[in-house]
Amino acid sequence: MSDIKESAVIKTTIPEQEVVLxxxxxxxxxxxxxxxxxxxxxxxxMVWATQLFFYGVPWLQWDGRQAMLFDLEAKRFYIFGLIxxxxxxxxxxFLLIVSALALFLFTAVAGRLWCGYTCPQTVxxxxxxxxxxxxxxxxxxxxxxxxSQWNLNKITRKSLKQxxxxxxxxWTGVTFVGYFSPIRELVPxxxxxxxxxxxxxxxxxxxxxxxxxxxxxxxQVCKYMCPYARFQSxxxxxxxxxxxxxxxxxxxxxxxxxxxxxxxxxxxxxxxxSICVQVCPTGIDIRNGxxxxxxxxxxxxxxxxxxxxxxxxxxxLIKYTTQNxxxxxxxxxxxxxxxxxPRVLVYTAILSALTIGMVVSLYFKPDFRLDVLxxxxxxxxxxxxxxxxxxxxxxxxNDTETTRDYALQVTGLPDxxxxxxxxxxxxxxxxxxxxxxxxxxxLQLPDGVTNAGSHKIYFEMTDIASKDTIKEKSVFIVPxx
Amino acid sequence: xxxxxxxxxxxxxSTITLGGIAFCVGLLIFASRxxxxxxxxxxxxxxxxGIKEMNNPLPMWWVGLFIITxxxxxxxxxxxPGLGTYNGKFGWTEVKQYEAEVAxxxxxxxxxxxxxxxxPVEEVxxxxxxxxxxxxxxxxxxxxxxxxxxxxSRGFPNLTDNDWLYGGAPDTIKLTINNGRNxxxxxxxxxxxxxxxxxxxxxxxLSLSGSIHDSGRANAGKEKFAVxxxxxxPEGKxxxxxxxPNLTDNIWLHGQGEAAIIKRIHEGKNNVMPAWQEKFTPExxxxxxxxxxxxxxx
Ligand code: SF4
Ligand code: SF4
Numbered sequence: 001m002s003d004i005k006e007s008a009v010i011k012t013t014i015p016e017q018e019v020v021l022x023x024x025x026x027x028x029x030x031x032x033x034x035x036x037x038x039x040x041x042x043x044x045x046m047v048w049a050t051q052l053f054f055y056g057v058p059w060l061q062w063d064g065r066q067a068m069l070f071d072l073e074a075k076r077f078y079i080f081g082l083i084x085x086x087x088x089x090x091x092x093x094f095l096l097i098v099s100a101l102a103l104f105l106f107t108a109v110a111g112r113l114w115c116g117y118t119c120p121q122t123v124x125x126x127x128x129x130x131x132x133x134x135x136x137x138x139x140x141x142x143x144x145x146x147x148s149q150w151n152l153n154k155i156t157r158k159s160l161k162q163x164x165x166x167x168x169x170x171w172t173g174v175t176f177v178g179y180f181s182p183i184r185e186l187v188p189x190x191x192x193x194x195x196x197x198x199x200x201x202x203x204x205x206x207x208x209x210x211x212x213x214x215x216x217x218x219x220q221v222c223k224y225m226c227p228y229a230r231f232q233s234x235x236x237x238x239x240x241x242x243x244x245x246x247x248x249x250x251x252x253x254x255x256x257x258x259x260x261x262x263x264x265x266x267x268x269x270x271x272x273x274s275i276c277v278q279v280c281p282t283g284i285d286i287r288n289g290x291x292x293x294x295x296x297x298x299x300x301x302x303x304x305x306x307x308x309x310x311x312x313x314x315x316x317l318i319k320y321t322t323q324n325x326x327x328x329x330x331x332x333x334x335x336x337x338x339x340x341x342p343r344v345l346v347y348t349a350i351l352s353a354l355t356i357g358m359v360v361s362l363y364f365k366p367d368f369r370l371d372v373l374x375x376x377x378x379x380x381x382x383x384x385x386x387x388x389x390x391x392x393x394x395x396x397x398n399d400t401e402t403t404r405d406y407a408l409q410v411t412g413l414p415d416x417x418x419x420x421x422x423x424x425x426x427x428x429x430x431x432x433x434x435x436x437x438x439x440x441x442x443l444q445l446p447d448g449v450t451n452a453g454s455h456k457i458y459f460e461m462t463d464i465a466s467k468d469t470i471k472e473k474s475v476f477i478v479p480x481x
Numbered sequence: 482x483x484x485x486x487x488x489x490x491x492x493x494x495s496t497i498t499l500g501g502i503a504f505c506v507g508l509l510i511f512a513s514r515x516x517x518x519x520x521x522x523x524x525x526x527x528x529x530x531g532i533k534e535m536n537n538p539l540p541m542w543w544v545g546l547f548i549i550t551x552x553x554x555x556x557x558x559x560x561x562p563g564l565g566t567y568n569g570k571f572g573w574t575e576v577k578q579y580e581a582e583v584a585x586x587x588x589x590x591x592x593x594x595x596x597x598x599x600x601p602v603e604e605v606x607x608x609x610x611x612x613x614x615x616x617x618x619x620x621x622x623x624x625x626x627x628x629x630x631x632x633x634s635r636g637f638p639n640l641t642d643n644d645w646l647y648g649g650a651p652d653t654i655k656l657t658i659n660n661g662r663n664x665x666x667x668x669x670x671x672x673x674x675x676x677x678x679x680x681x682x683x684x685x686x687l688s689l690s691g692s693i694h695d696s697g698r699a700n701a702g703k704e705k706f707a708v709x710x711x712x713x714x715p716e717g718k719x720x721x722x723x724x725x726p727n728l729t730d731n732i733w734l735h736g737q738g739e740a741a742i743i744k745r746i747h748e749g750k751n752n753v754m755p756a757w758q759e760k761f762t763p764e765x766x767x768x769x770x771x772x773x774x775x776x777x778x779x
Contacts, residue, residue, distance in 0.1 A: 376625075377637070391630050
């Protein structure tokens with residue numbers, strides 16, 4: 001209980017008097033106290049999951065190249081077996097829409113789940129706070145250290161912390177750049193001082209951003225910079241799970257001895273230890289109700305549950321609950337039932353439709369491209385044999401990493417024949433990886449087999465290896481004389 | 482440059498831009514001087530329709546960022562052309578950047594071009610890589626008229642046969658690309674004679690290439706062909722020095738048959754191929770020449 005006595009000194013309410021303040025004020029440093037508990041564990045699970053992914057993936061290999069590489073110079077994006085080109089930008093839009101919808105859905109169901117557990121800002125802040133705690137100690141120790149005179153202890157701890165922070169930040173920067181520039185060449189290049197100017201810049205930039213945001217800006221990012229925080233309230237409703245203080249149970253709050261019992265002297269269950277305030281990374285008091293600063297990290301739940309435990313009271317004075325649930329004293333089950341409300345169902349439906357659509361279209365995405373450009377200056381002409389001829393410029397691109405052969409078939413008009421005058425007689429054979437070729441194709445039709453005008457035809461290009469076929473529409477023009 | 486950067490508008494734009502920045506700075510200074518009474522419930526006394534404004538002062542770093550943004554804006558306007566007709570301190574413009582990039586790229590590929598430029602056209606035409614470069618230039622610039630397959634169409638010569646209006650030697654082709662050509666056939670009907678004479682001459686012309694014709698009319702037209710012979714030669718074999726087409730082959734640039742020929746005799750023809758030397762470097766024209774020359778050498 002020593003913790004509780006100590007921290008009761010901290011004032012959390014504004015003194016009852018008028019003060020004159022400017023519209024600007026330097027942000028107070030928040031000394032978040034460390035917590036342990038179920039939500040804390042979950043956050044660390046997510047920290048490990050996201051960071052193992054982030055730091056690990058660039059080192060994976062696939063088919064003799066980096067598994068995930070965004071090669072900006074060659075304008076080619078490799079994601080394991082998939083290769084994207086600038087013309088596949090539509091998939092990026094898809095991905096962004098799906099992500100946005102997922103965010104809507106999660107927010108509607110359980111508020112700022114993303115903020116509390118997965119957001120890089122939270123994750124890196126968690127890692128940086130962990131380092132800070134290991135080096136400078138927990139809340140009170142850190143406050144004392146900051147207040148103390150500069151001495152050897154302070155210098156050592158502070159520089160150790162800076163070293164850890166900066167190293168971690170730079171490693172993050174290197175990893176980030178490693179997604180764009182092969183990391184297995186990048187890392188040795190750093191040690192040989194062979195780094196290019198842009199790489200150096202981005203490593204430092206990203207490293208600095210990590211260091212600054214996770215080390216110093218912390219809750220300021222969530223409160224002032226993050227756009228999601230600005231509009232997430234639009235996705236909340238009365239049935240959204242949020243971190244809530246059970247006011248009916250807790251108030252009136254007041255300190256008491258452990259022996260006094262839960263509701264002694266007409267008090268509520270809150271013993272006013274203010275630990276929930278001390279652990280809050282954004283420095284708010286959840287007992288004042290739902291506030292925009294609350295990132296839904298659950299730290300206060302863990303902390304208060306701990307206090308309740310020690311006091312011998314039931315847990316859940318602060319808990320994930322819904323506004324309606326709290327008002328109507330619903331059970332968990334009754335609240336879960338509200339999951340099937342239209343808002344959630346609609347989000348889920350759209351999200352699954354889009355996700356399925358994206359996966360299916362990715363699966364069927366042909367790995368070559370065909371553009372058909374019909375010669376426009378001359379509509380049609382007669383060959384010496386008296387056939388009607390139209391000319392097309394086929395731009396064929398092999399988007400795979402292997403050499404491929406293709407076959408062309410033209411459909412839509414019977415009797416049409418394909419004539420290819422250049423490209424050494426093997427116009428569609430032996431496309432090297434990523435090779436693009438312009439093949440000029442003349443289509444010939446015997447005179448008189450069809451009426452004058454424009455006729456729909458299709459160029460069907462088949463990849464011999466994968467049997468994928470692309471069908472491109474064009475027209476064949478038959479002159480009227 | 483256009484009207485947009487002349488007269489009133491540049492001043493208008495500059496005033497708005499600089500005035501906007503000045504306004505932002507002023508607002509910042511003004512707002513930082515305001516003092517508010519903070520009530521005990523941490524509101525600042527402002528109330529609208531029952532909604533009270535909380536006292537949530539902006540953090541100082543935000544003010545710092547604001548000032549940095551203003552400084553950045555001013556520095557940008559000083560360095561780059563953003564204020565009316567002002568060109569920026571160092572004249573950094575997109576056009577110059579583009580030109581610099583083009584120059585840099587040209588420098589990079591210069592050795593490749595130099596290698597081909599030093600070889601005769603006939604040799605270059607044998608190298609597939611060189612042909613590919615030539616082909617790409619052709620597709621992007623020449624195909625609009627001559628067709629992607631270079632076989633032309635009515636009015637646009639076929640480049641893949643061995644019939645050349647001005648001659649098919651590499652140097653001639655290069656000259657054609659560089660300077661362009663202007664093929665002129667004047668209207669000749671008056672010089673030929675009556676309408677009947679024109680028809681006879683047309684049949685004679687058809688007979689030269691063994692096309693379907695009226696041999697009686699052809700015989701009658703032979704004499705009148707003399708006026709045409711000045712350009713097309715007494716035997717109708719054409720004259721490459723002035724680009725007069727050969728009439729004895731079966732290649733008809735402006736259409737086949739009696740009617741088409743009569744039309745040409747009446748109206749003449751002014752056929753223009755533009756000059757390309759302004760657009761391409763000599764090395765590019767060399768490669769293009771090799772590609773075109775190679776088309777008919779299969
Ligand atoms: S809500 Fe819980 S943690 Fe917060 S002051 Fe009350 S008892 Fe302490
Ligand atoms: S109020 Fe609780 S859940 Fe919200 S940010 Fe603070 S500690 Fe996290």
